[in-house]
Amino acid sequence: MGILISQLSWKIGGQQGEGVESTDRIFSTALNRLGYYLYGYRHFSSRIKGGHTNNKIRISTKPIRAISDDLDILVAFDQESIDLNAHELRKGGVIVADAKFDPSVPEGIDARLFPVPITKLAEELGTSLMKNMVASGASWALLGLPLEVFNKAVEEEFGRKGPAIVEKNIEAVKRGADFVLELAGGPLDEFKLEEADGKQKLFMIGNEAIGLGSIAAGCRLMSAYPITPASEIMEYLIKKLPKFGGTVIQTEDEIAAVTMAIGANYAGVRTMTASAGPGLSLMMEAIGLAGMTETPLVIVNTQRGGPSTGLPTKQEQSDLNAMVYGTHGEIPKIVIAPASIEDCFYDMIEAFNLSEQYQVPVIVMTDLQLSLGKQSCEPLDYSKIQIARGKLVQDAPALEGAELFKRYEFTEDGVSPRVLPGEKGGLHHVTGVEHDEVGRPSESAVNRRRMMDKRLKKLNALEIRDALRIDAPIEKPDLLIIGMGSTGGTIDAARERLKQDGISSNHITIRQIHPFPADALKPYLEAAKKVIVIENNATAQLAGQIKMYAGNSEKIESLLKYDGNPFLPLEIYKACKEMS
Amino acid sequence: MATFKEFRNNVKPNWCPGCGDFSIQAAIQRAAANVGLEPEQLAVISGIGCSGRISGYINAYGFHGIHGRALPIAQGVKLANRELTVIASGGDGDGFAIGMGHTVHAIRRNLNITYIVMDNQIYGLTKGQTSPRSAEGFKTKSTPEGSIETTLSPLEIAMSAGATFVAQSFSSDLKGLTSLIEQGIKHEGFSLINVFSPCVTFNKINTYDWFKENIVSLDQFPDYDPSDRVAAMNKIMETNGMLTGLIYQNTTRKSYEDMIVGFKPEALAKQDLALTQEQFDQLVSEFK
Numbered sequence A: 001m002g003i004l005i006s007q008l009s010w011k012i013g014g015q016q017g018e019g020v021e022s023t024d025r026i027f028s029t030a031l032n033r034l035g036y037y038l039y040g041y042r043h044f045s046s047r048i049k050g051g052h053t054n055n056k057i058r059i060s061t062k063p064i065r066a067i068s069d070d071l072d073i074l075v076a077f078d079q080e081s082i083d084l085n086a087h088e089l090r091k092g093g094v095i096v097a098d099a100k101f102d103p104s105v106p107e108g109i110d111a112r113l114f115p116v117p118i119t120k121l122a123e124e125l126g127t128s129l130m131k132n133m134v135a136s137g138a139s140w141a142l143l144g145l146p147l148e149v150f151n152k153a154v155e156e157e158f159g160r161k162g163p164a165i166v167e168k169n170i171e172a173v174k175r176g177a178d179f180v181l182e183l184a185g186g187p188l189d190e191f192k193l194e195e196a197d198g199k200q201k202l203f204m205i206g207n208e209a210i211g212l213g214s215i216a217a218g219c220r221l222m223s224a225y226p227i228t229p230a231s232e233i234m235e236y237l238i239k240k241l242p243k244f245g246g247t248v249i250q251t252e253d254e255i256a257a258v259t260m261a262i263g264a265n266y267a268g269v270r271t272m273t274a275s276a277g278p279g280l281s282l283m284m285e286a287i288g289l290a291g292m293t294e295t296p297l298v299i300v301n302t303q304r305g306g307p308s309t310g311l312p313t314k315q316e317q318s319d320l321n322a323m324v325y326g327t328h329g330e331i332p333k334i335v336i337a338p339a340s341i342e343d344c345f346y347d348m349i350e351a352f353n354l355s356e357q358y359q360v361p362v363i364v365m366t367d368l369q370l371s372l373g374k375q376s377c378e379p380l381d382y383s384k385i386q387i388a389r390g391k392l393v394q395d396a397p398a399l400e401g402a403e404l405f406k407r408y409e410f411t412e413d414g415v416s417p418r419v420l421p422g423e424k425g426g427l428h429h430v431t432g433v434e435h436d437e438v439g440r441p442s443e444s445a446v447n448r449r450r451m452m453d454k455r456l457k458k459l460n461a462l463e464i465r466d467a468l469r470i471d472a473p474i475e476k477p478d479l480l481i482i483g484m485g486s487t488g489g490t491i492d493a494a495r496e497r498l499k500q501d502g503i504s505s506n507h508i509t510i511r512q513i514h515p516f517p518a519d520a521l522k523p524y525l526e527a528a529k530k531v532i533v534i535e536n537n538a539t540a541q542l543a544g545q546i547k548m549y550a551g552n553s554e555k556i557e558s559l560l561k562y563d564g565n566p567f568l569p570l571e572i573y574k575a576c577k578e579m580s
Numbered sequence B: 001m002a003t004f005k006e007f008r009n010n011v012k013p014n015w016c017p018g019c020g021d022f023s024i025q026a027a028i029q030r031a032a033a034n035v036g037l038e039p040e041q042l043a044v045i046s047g048i049g050c051s052g053r054i055s056g057y058i059n060a061y062g063f064h065g066i067h068g069r070a071l072p073i074a075q076g077v078k079l080a081n082r083e084l085t086v087i088a089s090g091g092d093g094d095g096f097a098i099g100m101g102h103t104v105h106a107i108r109r110n111l112n113i114t115y116i117v118m119d120n121q122i123y124g125l126t127k128g129q130t131s132p133r134s135a136e137g138f139k140t141k142s143t144p145e146g147s148i149e150t151t152l153s154p155l156e157i158a159m160s161a162g163a164t165f166v167a168q169s170f171s172s173d174l175k176g177l178t179s180l181i182e183q184g185i186k187h188e189g190f191s192l193i194n195v196f197s198p199c200v201t202f203n204k205i206n207t208y209d210w211f212k213e214n215i216v217s218l219d220q221f222p223d224y225d226p227s228d229r230v231a232a233m234n235k236i237m238e239t240n241g242m243l244t245g246l247i248y249q250n251t252t253r254k255s256y257e258d259m260i261v262g263f264k265p266e267a268l269a270k271q272d273l274a275l276t277q278e279q280f281d282q283l284v285s286e287f288k
């Protein structure tokens, strides 16, 4: 028996709609049961049926948050999947391909090919739909993992459909496993994984963590318009919110989605909307309305390739400026960027709290990889769920005569008491026109200045959890690497290699994008010999914020990627080494 | 119980003297009192335009939003607190130009709110440009040679969008208008009330006198049955959209709120936000 390995990469490719997703789901669910850490990446196009698609997962005994540079096992439903992905295979990697299409290994690639009659075995059991079972069974067998665990996952996936279906699927798994083991002469020694810790992790995509976090935060309404890669949030919430008395409403467009959310927040229900770039663009005027009327509002923007329709199913982080600067005039606004699957959950609670405490719009920005990549998630802590509604007044004292509630009262911190419609003592007016303390339109220059100052000073006291996520073990590092969103794990993987080359580095993830936490960042910029800002866009938007607010321009360089794909550790490693 | 005076506030409207919008304001105040509301039970959500200012002139909860979006804001308010009476209001530009998409979908959706359009066939606030409601040939600042677009028929659109309550009125008919607003508020679903509201400053064609001459009141047709959809559509077309009164009402279709699975009769805004440990564990267990 060879040495046990601690991690492995597996990919499945085929035509969209032919079972790629489900093969991945069953395979990775079973791995999750054994306690492995998983990190997935979905490559898909905006076609529904047809078109090459692939899912890649990294399997590890330690926490990982990055896709790998290379690949150990490729499962292919067609030759195109081999041709497009075989170059990723490391030397001696394995291809499990459907024998049906007479697969071949492209020239110059050193890989072992196991043709398994995937479609035929499935059809023998009655339906080619069971291809996914045959393929995942074969993959499982090559790793030499216990079949009982796999069968249990199958049982749970199909249990609802009755024992006959479960049995058929288990049989499909077995046939795939038997066939490949026969070909390979048993499980492959070099793919023998160390045993995992056996502790089952949560396993989900960022959008599900966002949905779950929203419910935990007390969100009971969502108004939204479908868009990739945000739709899973509404799809998750429509399944769950009715159990808590709430609902999801699919509106006619994003303008309706955001204004409906404003109306519902005004009337006292924590309500969110979610979209991607095109929808965010449509919401801009309404974001200003929320800012001006001091109405709480939470928007999730799952970034994808822009501009316009851009690359709708690809990774990008190019809406930062739109989120920070979008809407005319000047309002206080918070933009936070979860940087992990756990953040997606906890940040939603934070976002709803901040939006009510400061009475401002809060934009939670993710990117496609964070929103859609399925990954292991540490246990979520119920005791950390705190709901804080800020200066929400209940049972306001009765008003005298023509008196109105001072909804926009000038206060020390700029935040005024808020009351919900329906309260007898709370009558006031709300308008996007500049207004006085009771919300009546006012063009007085004195009032205008005071109101602008009042609104804008609200965020002076802003404090959020981990505004910067700091990993700075080195006092004066060669490099300070800065990133945001989903790139953190990839940066850390690259840093390990840099360390082996004698290049020291610190790593900061910016989580509070706006208002920019310049003071907290400055000392780290100053301590580093060089700063490299890594982002998935072409115009270095995050670096722009850093330079504008925290200076140190002369030592800041950018590593940018805007071809639609996430960074790979090797790319970051090489670029950083060159720049250091 | 509040009288209509309690729905008045001390703000002097900035409408031009003689503007039709004054009577609509009065009609809303009367109707609110007549159906037995207290000011805090009413939320008036308005758009942008001369007409949009109305939410600031009524003593109730008022929200003056952005151009064309009164309806989605109003629907959000209603979803959050279905115990409130929600009236959305704005101009014909607000509801039938920039906000037309929302109007059609709000009608289809059928939340229990009342939408009052203050229809002056012109853009007042921006000082006299054409509106989708302007007649063909109508000369305005933006159509100096006369409008060459077809006039929009909101009543026909509402009918074809599946409206459950369609009414039209004239601001001079305070009594009729008040009664229609009362019926709209009581209607269990979305009620559209289009009100001819002359703009005395910029519209020299569709004047009070012009309306008086051209309006066709449903009172003339004692046998008219507002539950007959086909008859309603015919009457609208026959009268070239100049019909006033309760044109159509469907009392059998449930409101949107009543059809949402799991939606309670009490205001969502009053419900507890916190999850129990058990509820939380159950949600989390799906991801294992």
Ligand SMILES: Cc1ncc(C[n+]2csc(CCOP(=O)(O)OP(=O)(O)O)c2C)c(N)n1
Residues within 6 Å of the ligand: B048, B049, B050, B051, B052, B067, B090, B091, B092, B093, B094, B095, B118, B120, B122, B123, B124, B125, B126, B131
């Ligand atoms: C997005 C946007 N575009 C344009 C305007 C300018 N604007 C304000 S009111 C209005 C139209 C007013 O007409 P109508 O809605 O019929 O109301 P009225 O003033 O006639 O009552 C326009 C174009 C605006 N406020 N917002």
Ligand code: SF4
Residues within 6 Å of the ligand: B014, B015, B016, B018, B019, B020, B021, B050, B051, B120, B124, B125, B198, B199, B200, B201, B202
């Ligand atoms: S401009 Fe026309 S619509 Fe506006 S207030 Fe004057 S009369 Fe009324």
